[in-house]
Amino acid sequence: MSREEQTIILLCEKTKYRYGHRKIKELLKRKYHIKLNRNTVQRIMQKYHLQCRVKAKRKWKSQGESVIVAPNLLKRDFTASQPNQKWVTDITYIQYGPDTLYLSTIMDLFNNEIVAYKLYTHQQVPLVIDTLSEALKKRGNPKGVIIHSDQGSVYSSYAYQNRIKEKNLVSSMSRRGNCWDNAVIESFHSNLKSEEFQYVKFNSLSREEVKERVDQFMKYYNEERIQEKLGYHTPIEFGGMAA
Numbered sequence: 001m002s003r004e005e006q007t008i009i010l011l012c013e014k015t016k017y018r019y020g021h022r023k024i025k026e027l028l029k030r031k032y033h034i035k036l037n038r039n040t041v042q043r044i045m046q047k048y049h050l051q052c053r054v055k056a057k058r059k060w061k062s063q064g065e066s067v068i069v070a071p072n073l074l075k076r077d078f079t080a081s082q083p084n085q086k087w088v089t090d091i092t093y094i095q096y097g098p099d100t101l102y103l104s105t106i107m108d109l110f111n112n113e114i115v116a117y118k119l120y121t122h123q124q125v126p127l128v129i130d131t132l133s134e135a136l137k138k139r140g141n142p143k144g145v146i147i148h149s150d151q152g153s154v155y156s157s158y159a160y161q162n163r164i165k166e167k168n169l170v171s172s173m174s175r176r177g178n179c180w181d182n183a184v185i186e187s188f189h190s191n192l193k194s195e196e197f198q199y200v201k202f203n204s205l206s207r208e209e210v211k212e213r214v215d216q217f218m219k220y221y222n223e224e225r226i227q228e229k230l231g232y233h234t235p236i237e238f239g240g241m242a243a
Contacts, residue, residue, distance in 0.1 A: 011024055
């Protein structure tokens with residue numbers, strides 16, 4: 001076995017088989033000064049069955065009647081030229097503990113950083129308002145941020161929409177039944193489940209263990225997980241470079 005093969009195996013093990021050949025190629029160059037083309041890296045990963053392991057996403061669907069529906073200002077433009085310009089948010093369910101938990105997340109599209117998240121036993125309005133409040137507190141209460149969501153009942157509620165207005169934010173919503181309008185945050189939730197819970201059976205963990213795994217993945221995602229969109233930097237690294 002060559003040094004290059006040994007290093008690729010080591011990297012895949014260290015990253016828990018979360019990366020495809022493009023990211024492994026970049027890490028080889030950055031951490032070990034080994035320059036291989038991506039086809040070679042892909043061939044070695046296939047040889048040792050090291051391909052990225054991904055599960056299909058189970059989609060959460062919102063329930064309830066819409067009250068206030070905002071226009072789709074994002075229009076699938078998932079880029080931002082500066083922090084606190086565009087935030088996206090969504091809820092997904094986590095079914096690995098004794099109860100179904102609901103994860104609400106807010107991401108900044110400038111560097112795909114997870115700004116805030118909450119994990120509750122319900123998917124009621126306080127879940128999304130508390131997530132928004134945490135995001136605003138962490139970012140120093142910025143004004144004029146476009147915050148994009150689906151048309152779920154919690155997002156279209158008077159309480160949530162009034163909070164957005166009170167904080168001088170701008171509401172944007174996906175078209176009904178069109179998951180691609182909020183694809184970045186939905187993809188993030190899918191990655192969290194497939195990467196952090198890939199070998200976990202449903203309802204097999206304690207509630208504390210589920211929370212610990214979610215906290216662990218959020219820290220890993222922001223501080224360690226490199227992204228092609230960010231020039232193979234982590235969200236925190238990219239945000240620091242722009243500061």
